[in-house]
Amino acid sequence: MGAKSSSGTIAGRAKRYVRVGAAVGGFAARAVGGRLRGDSIAEALNASDLRAALGGLKGPLMKVAQILSTVPDALPHEFAVELTKLQADAPSMGWPFVKRRMKTELGEDWESRFASFERQAAAAASLGQVHRAVSLDGALLACKLQYPDMASVVEADLRQLKLAFALYRRYDRSIDPEGVHAELSERLREELDYGREARNMVLYQHMLREEPGVHVPAPVSELSTDRLLCMNWLDGAPLRTFVGGGLESRNRIALNMFRAWYAPFYNYGVIHGDPHMGNYTARPDCSINLLDFGCVRIFKPSFVKGVIDLYKALRDGDEELAVHAYEGWGFEGLSREMVGVLNQWALFIYAPLLDDRKRPIQESDAGIFGAAEAAKVHAQLRRLGGVKPPPAREFVLVDRAAIGLGSVFLRLKAKINWHGMFHDLIDDFDEKALAARQKKALAQFVALEVESEDTV
Numbered sequence: 001m002g003a004k005s006s007s008g009t010i011a012g013r014a015k016r017y018v019r020v021g022a023a024v025g026g027f028a029a030r031a032v033g034g035r036l037r038g039d040s041i042a043e044a045l046n047a048s049d050l051r052a053a054l055g056g057l058k059g060p061l062m063k064v065a066q067i068l069s070t071v072p073d074a075l076p077h078e079f080a081v082e083l084t085k086l087q088a089d090a091p092s093m094g095w096p097f098v099k100r101r102m103k104t105e106l107g108e109d110w111e112s113r114f115a116s117f118e119r120q121a122a123a124a125a126s127l128g129q130v131h132r133a134v135s136l137d138g139a140l141l142a143c144k145l146q147y148p149d150m151a152s153v154v155e156a157d158l159r160q161l162k163l164a165f166a167l168y169r170r171y172d173r174s175i176d177p178e179g180v181h182a183e184l185s186e187r188l189r190e191e192l193d194y195g196r197e198a199r200n201m202v203l204y205q206h207m208l209r210e211e212p213g214v215h216v217p218a219p220v221s222e223l224s225t226d227r228l229l230c231m232n233w234l235d236g237a238p239l240r241t242f243v244g245g246g247l248e249s250r251n252r253i254a255l256n257m258f259r260a261w262y263a264p265f266y267n268y269g270v271i272h273g274d275p276h277m278g279n280y281t282a283r284p285d286c287s288i289n290l291l292d293f294g295c296v297r298i299f300k301p302s303f304v305k306g307v308i309d310l311y312k313a314l315r316d317g318d319e320e321l322a323v324h325a326y327e328g329w330g331f332e333g334l335s336r337e338m339v340g341v342l343n344q345w346a347l348f349i350y351a352p353l354l355d356d357r358k359r360p361i362q363e364s365d366a367g368i369f370g371a372a373e374a375a376k377v378h379a380q381l382r383r384l385g386g387v388k389p390p391p392a393r394e395f396v397l398v399d400r401a402a403i404g405l406g407s408v409f410l411r412l413k414a415k416i417n418w419h420g421m422f423h424d425l426i427d428d429f430d431e432k433a434l435a436a437r438q439k440k441a442l443a444q445f446v447a448l449e450v451e452s453e454d455t456v
Contacts, residue, residue, distance in 0.1 A: 247350025
C-alpha cells in the first residue's frame with residue numbers, strides 16, 4: 001500500500017476507536033451495572049450482547065473474537081458459544097474503490113498488466129477481498145487486495161481488545177490474558193504484510209511438497225505488493241459441501257487436513273494458526289487446497305519435542321515427564337494439583353492420538369469441540385487461584401489449531417485412526433534434525449536467519 005500521511009492514519013484510527021469504543025463501551029457499562037447489582041459473571045457480561053456488538057463491526061476485532069472463541073479458557077464458555085456464531089464474511093469494496101486501490105498498488109496502468117480482472121469480488125473477509133483475474137499468459141489468478149488503512153484499524157481494535165480483557169480480568173482471574181493479547185497482536189500485525197504471506201506460501205510449498213493430498217498456490221511476485229497478493233487460482237468446493245457426503249470421502253479430507261497442518265509442525269516446527277473452514281477448499285478427489293498463509297507460527301524445536309514428551313507422559317502415566325514438558329514451555333511453580341488440572345486438558349486434546357483404533361475426534365455429544373472440557377478446566381483453575389500462560393505464547397496458536405481442526409473433523413464426522421496418523425509423523429522424530437531442516441528452510445524461503453534456538 002502506498003505511504004499514508006500521519007494525519008490520515010490518526011484519523012483512521014480515531015474513527016475506529018469511536019465505532020469499537022461504542023460497542024465495547026456500551027457492553028462494559030452494562031457489565032459494571034450488573035456487577036453492582038450483584039449479578040453473576042454470566043448475568044453481568046451478556047455474551048449475546050457482545051456478539052451483536054462485535055459482529056456488526058467486521059474487521060480484525062471480529063476475527064480476534066472468532067479466534068478467542070476456540071482457544072480454551074481465553075473466554076468463559078457462554079462467550080465462546082456466542083462468538084463461534086460470528087461470520088467471517090465482510091461486505092466487499094465496490095469497483096470504483098477497487099480501481100483506486102489497485103492503482104495505488106500497481107500504478108496507473110494496472111489493468112494493462114492483466115488479460116482480465118473481475119469487478120465483483122469472489123470472496124471477502126475481515127482484512128481484505130479476493131478477485132479472480134487472468135494473467136497476460138492466460139493463467140487464472142486469485143488477487144487478494146487488502147482493505148485501506150488496515151494498520152490503523154488493527155491497532156485500534158487491539159487497544160479496545162486489551163480494555164475488554166482488563167474488564168474481564170476484574171471478574172475472573174483464572175487465566176491471565178496478557179500473553180494471549182500479545183500473541184494475537186503479533187500475529188494480526190503480521191497478517192497485514194502480504195509480502196511475508198507470499199514467503200510463507202513458498203515455505204509451505206516446500207514443506208508439503210511430498211504431500212499429494214495437499215495443494216498450495218504459488219505467488220506471482222511481479223503482480224504482488226505488501227498489500228496486494230496475486231497467486232494462481234486453485235479450483236475447489238467449500239468444505240461444507242462435503243459434510244453430507246460418504247464416510248470415505250469425509251475421512252480422506254480429514255486425513256489430508258491433518259497432514260497439511262501437522263506434517264510442517266513435526267518436520268519443520270511450523271504451524272498454520274488459522275484453520276477455519278474458509279481457509280481451504282476440497283477437490284473432487286478429496287485432496288485439499290490450503291489458501292491462506294497470513295497466520296503462520298514458527299516454534300522452537302524444543303517446544304515441538306515438549307509436545308511429543310507430553311504425549312508420552314500421558315500414555316505412560318509418567319508425571320515427572322509431564323512436569324518436565326510443562327516446565328520446558330515456561331510454566332513455573334506448578335503444584336501437583338495444578339499439574340493434574342493441566343493434564344486434564346491435555347488428556348482431552350491427546351485422547352484421539354492415544355486411542356489406537358478408528359474413532360471420531362470426539363466421542364461425546366458435547367457440541368462445540370472441547371467446550372465442555374474447557375469449562376471444567378476453567379472452573380478448576382479458578383478454584384486453584386488461576387494460572388498465567390507461560391512465556392511460550394505459542395500455546396494460543398497450538399490450541400487454536402487443535403481446536404479449530406477438531407471442530408472441522410467433528411463437522412465432517414470423520415472416523416479414522418488418529419493414533420496411526422500421529423505416529424507416522426513422530427516415530428522418527430529427531431530434535432536436532434528438525435532444527436537443521438528449520439534453519440535451512442527459513443533462511444531459504446522466509447529470509448529469516450536462525451542462529452540458535454533462542455532466536456526462533
